[in-house]
Amino acid sequence: MRSYGQYCALARALDVVGDRWALLVVRELLQGPRRYGELLAGLPGIATNLLADRLRSLEDSGVVTRDQGAEYALTPWGEGLHDVVYALGRWARPLMSRPAGTDEFRSHWLSSFVVALFEGVDPRRGDLAVEIHVGERPMALISSGGRVHLTAGTTSTPDITLTGPPDAVIGLIAGAVSRGDAEHLGVVIDGDARALSRLRPDSAVSPRLSPPRQPEASGKRP
Amino acid sequence: MRSYGQYCALARALDVVGDRWALLVVRELLQGPRRYGELLAGLPGIATNLLADRLRSLEDSGVVTRDQGAEYALTPWGEGLHDVVYALGRWARPLMSRPAGTDEFRSHWLSSFVVALFEGVDPRRGDLAVEIHVGERPMALISSGGRVHLTAGTTSTPDITLTGPPDAVIGLIAGAVSRGDAEHLGVVIDGDARALSRLRPDSAVSPRLSPPRQPEASGKRP
């Protein structure tokens, strides 16, 4: 990428990770080292040459290292982008109320929602195990000791199992969609959905900054 | 910008602010409403049509509003990008040790450094007033009550006055450059530079994540 040529920390950061797809590559690697093919699968829409370009560029900048045998991983400095990625994710939460539509979804992206929605320890949070079937692979959401984890795979004794389209399942977990609405949107609930409220001891719907007004569907301005 | 087409908060955030220059426009507006010409002056290198494009796009997304008479300002949602911008700035701090070189600099960009370096209240921090002459306009750094502020303009009774190139002055304030080195780099110090250590009660040099290795100057890979 062409440098902004500004002696400013933000500009220099964007010189490194401001390229298209760069932060999404980091998003994938924040979940652990990945092979090239796994990255391709987790980044639907990227062209293979672009992925190769980004990986080289991020490697040159010291964000990514290539382990022996084409395993890519973040450097310690690169892992510092965790705060950036999740700050952006939290900021964009109002945008997630728009339905997924034709957007792609991968089950491991759920972890960004879990971090954004349930970050930190809240001792008033109840214990709960939710198995989530949305996307290619099942995921397990575990609330224990006031903290919420998300792991890949199934769980032995889930309190609730949710299956359905990603936006409706996520809305149900976040408390933004009622149980009835979620079922109407195609979510199959196995277990007592009311227990989901244990995840949100504030009882209120998660606070939301003033949502952006939807862009007019009336096409481009004259 | 072409949408990533992913139902993921990060991807949707980047659909809105992932365009080139977009976050730098936000950086400027985080300091308050600005006219078109002021934005141009604060964004050296941007083409005027690109600035117009970005402002329209950010307006359509609900990040920016255009006040009466072409004053641009952030919406409340847009101001939520504060965390994102400063997270990126903090992450890029190791990149600032590379000298400014031919990079542009604007004095109001100093505020990002102040936020990154001295964020939060530390009661052990001593009081101090530093007048900084670097860039077009003088800035005043005020440490009071354990908190560090930065304002545009001069201060009546500065303890220290610093004048010189931005990288050396900033290095001196951050404690990464010694007084002697700073003067050798062209910084003129009026007052007792040792008092600058009052800003950093930890006494140690600001903690730094593992710095990125410099990209090899040996040109592009074969």
Next chain:
DNA sequence: CTGCATCCGGGCCGATACTG
């Protein structure tokens, strides 16, 4: 003079094909 719109050259992006 400010606040854009228009008009190109060049480079990055994106899809497909291809190779070890």
Next chain:
DNA sequence: CAGTATCGGCCCGGATGCAG
């Protein structure tokens, strides 16, 4: 599986024009 090669098209960037 892990990329490289190629090519059209769009976005970016710089210069210029123009209206209030």
